[in-house]
Amino acid sequence: MKNKFVEINGRRIGLDYEPYIVAELSANHNGDLKEALKTIEEAAKCGADAIKIQSYTPDTMTIDCDKNEFQIKGGLWDGYNLYELYKWAHTPFEWHCALFEKAKEVGITIFSTPFDETAVELLEELNTPAYKVASFELTDLPLIKRIAETGKPIIMSTGMANITEIEEAISTARDNGCDELIVLHCISAYPAPFEQANLATIADIATRFNVITGLSDHTLGTTAAIASVALGASFIEKHFILDRSKKGPDSEFSIEPEQLKSIVSQSKDVYKSIGNAGYELKSAESENLKFRRSIYFIEDIPAGTIITKKHIKRIRPGYGLPCKYYDTLIGKKAAVDITRGTAAKWEFIDE
The missing domain is CATH 3.90.1210.10 (Antifreeze-like/N-acetylneuraminic acid synthase C-terminal domain)
Structure with missing residues (x-):
């Protein structure tokens, strides 16, 4: 493995360390800054290592167009066009400073997924300690190049990507200054069916691409996230909401506080239980x-x-x-x- 660990805000991430747990805020603020701030506070109370946000506006994601290819048909967001969805779901740029300040206040790391270069510039002003590349943007090599040029650690999700696309994204990051890279297995379905979760890919990513790896999980509940640790996941990302009954763009596949606490505690227990292969008498025996x-x-x-x-x-x-x-x-x-x-x-x- 090229790096034995990646360090974000002083916390080392790798096989020799407890899993790094990230609560993904995404659109679970439902357009309310106070809700976003409360979510950050709660993620810290639950023991998560980091809270992650998404940095885009509807205009940096798409155009307001009613042509057929801009319409969403089926799934959680059926009936929206892309512009309407991102208008509903986005985290306004003017909130970002308050979100970063709140995270610092409650002692939790915060970083973001930028969706274009303007978001990178904003996040650099806020001194983000790391960047996430979303699955849907994994093929946006110019964006990955710009992110890599910051010299910050990069976490990238591989949902929908084939081997060639993953190799291109990794090469682009490394060739442009990224020395600390985490590559996450991900199934970009919302929610992702358990029978298609394919957690065995986690170990394959680590060996095939010589990186630290983990899971960006969209299955329901906590089972897959906790199980991933036994398969080599050093980094787990899960969408987080205070209350799923407050419906929102991502509420259906998000976890609530008690589930986040469960992932934090049980992933540590799984990590401790892995240990090393050996047949010597254990002290407990x-x-x-x-x-x-x-x-x-x-x-x-x-x-x-x-x-x-x-x-x-x-x-x-x-x-x-x-x-x-x-x-x-x-x-x-x-x-x-x-x-x-x-x-x-x-x-x-x-x-």
Whole structure:
């Protein structure tokens, strides 16, 4: 791997560190700055490492046009044209300073997904510590070039992208000054079906592209996000809303505070449980060795007795000879008087 870790705002991200959990605000403010500020506060309380926003206006995303190809048909946003959707969902540029200040106040990292160069300029003024490249913009190589030129860490999502497109995006970032790169597996469906989540891709991204990897998750609930840690995810991004009943553009596939807390705590537990491959006795097991089976004498026998199956038994606890010597003891002679309940030892046997 080219980098063993990527560092954002002093926090190291990589396989040797606990998963980095990002709450994606996206459009879950529903056009209300106070709601956006509350969401940042709550993400910090839930233990997320970062809150991520999106930086665009309807005019930097598309044009206001009613031609058929600008209409959304089917899915969560059926009936909108693109301009109407982005007008509803965008986070106004004039909010950004307040959002960054709130994140600093509550002690959570904030960064953003810019969708054009004007957004990059705004975020540079705000001294964003990192940039996210959205799946839909992964093929916008001029935008990736501009982001890379800032020298900040880049996180890019791979939804819909084929191998060639991912390679081009990574090369563009690296060739233009990006030394710290995280590439996220992503399925760009809202919500993404579990049977198409393909979390096995996470490990393949890490080895194929020699990068730190993770998951931008659009499945419902927390299962896929938590499971991804066991497959090598060092970075998890999940859309976050205070209350899903407050319907909005992204509410249907967003998680609420209790679910975010669950991802934060359970992903850490999964990370701790992975450990290293090995077969040595673990410290937590050592006290239980005594409860293994071993060979015990189950009758009183005098010295000189030929040991038969009626004299010994493989039982718990584990203070006697290992069970593998059971057949070896049969036919041997007792060297001393032995009482019932005595753990078998070689010194009791006449060789």
